[in-house]
Amino acid sequence: MPELPELNPVIHGKLRLALLSLLSSVEEAEFTWLRSKTGSTDGNLGAQLLKLEEAGYVAVEKKFVQRKPQTLYRMTELGREALTEYVQALKQLLGAAIGA
Amino acid sequence: MQENTSELDLKDRINLIETMIAEGRRKTESWGWTFVLWGLAYYVAIAWSYLGQPALAWPITMIAASILTGVLASRAASKKPETTIGRSMMAIWIGMGVSIFLLMVTLSVSGRMEIHVGIAIVGAMLGTANATSSIILRWKMQFACAVVWWACMIAAQFVSATQAGILFLVALFFCQIVFGIYGMIRESQRNRAVAARQGASHA
Numbered sequence: 266m267p268e269l270p271e272l273n274p275v276i277h278g279k280l281r282l283a284l285l286s287l288l289s290s291v292e293e294a295e296f297t298w299l300r301s302k303t304g305s306t307d308g309n310l311g312a313q314l315l316k317l318e319e320a321g322y323v324a325v326e327k328k329f330v331q332r333k334p335q336t337l338y339r340m341t342e343l344g345r346e347a348l349t350e351y352v353q354a355l356k357q358l359l360g361a362a363i364g365a
Numbered sequence: 366m367q368e369n370t371s372e373l374d375l376k377d378r379i380n381l382i383e384t385m386i387a388e389g390r391r392k393t394e395s396w397g398w399t400f401v402l403w404g405l406a407y408y409v410a411i412a413w414s415y416l417g418q419p420a421l422a423w424p425i426t427m428i429a430a431s432i433l434t435g436v437l438a439s440r441a442a443s444k445k446p447e448t449t450i451g452r453s454m455m456a457i458w459i460g461m462g463v464s465i466f467l468l469m470v471t472l473s474v475s476g477r478m479e480i481h482v483g484i485a486i487v488g489a490m491l492g493t494a495n496a497t498s499s500i501i502l503r504w505k506m507q508f509a510c511a512v513v514w515w516a517c518m519i520a521a522q523f524v525s526a527t528q529a530g531i532l533f534l535v536a537l538f539f540c541q542i543v544f545g546i547y548g549m550i551r552e553s554q555r556n557r558a559v560a561a562r563q564g565a566s567h568a
Contacts, residue, residue, distance in 0.1 A: 290386045
């Protein structure tokens, strides 16, 4: 029986997975947009984004627009590769679970 | 962890990924109001020109509509994520808007506005912009607008100046006002559906 793949624990968290999936479909997104799409609280969202940033999966840019602070998040190439690998592993595991 | 991951949980993760990607790709831009605004601006400029001040009507109306669009769009844009599709749409419509603006102002100020040629150029530009945008967005209704503009452009060349003017006003009504209102209704329905879905997911 072939060995089953490991699921990346950084991505496996539901909110982090949702964030990476959202960021994979846009070039960059504001903190407020991510919050509205995930329905998360500011604190939880900030903490999960920080974990993704520390893993090198997202890049953050802080700037001022019309004197208001704006935080923009962008998925890095490493994050894109990690998400692709995660999806492949997930499909493999699902295939194994259905076949079992 | 792996051994404890149930099939249901795995499917749940796949569904989450698909839902979030679809959310990100969803057309977040709300541009229905710009069609209505510019449709009304054209009507104002045409009516004002008809009343006898074409040299003032077009520049003033076009500048006022441009400023209004810029202010309202910059407010809306700050709440949206940046996407390649969004930027492509903006590029098409800004390019077309600037071209029509310069054309109409120059023709009216120089006094060389000839209705048949004017409608041909404006119809061709609006047809091109609508067609390009509809192909990118895969939006059949917008492609229908492109067809209406092309039909107006062709038909206007074979009728009198008055009839050409009427054709232009009719095309303007359907492709700017009606299409813009339709776009706004769709956007509002979509926003309500998203709000309902978010409410359900928090319940």
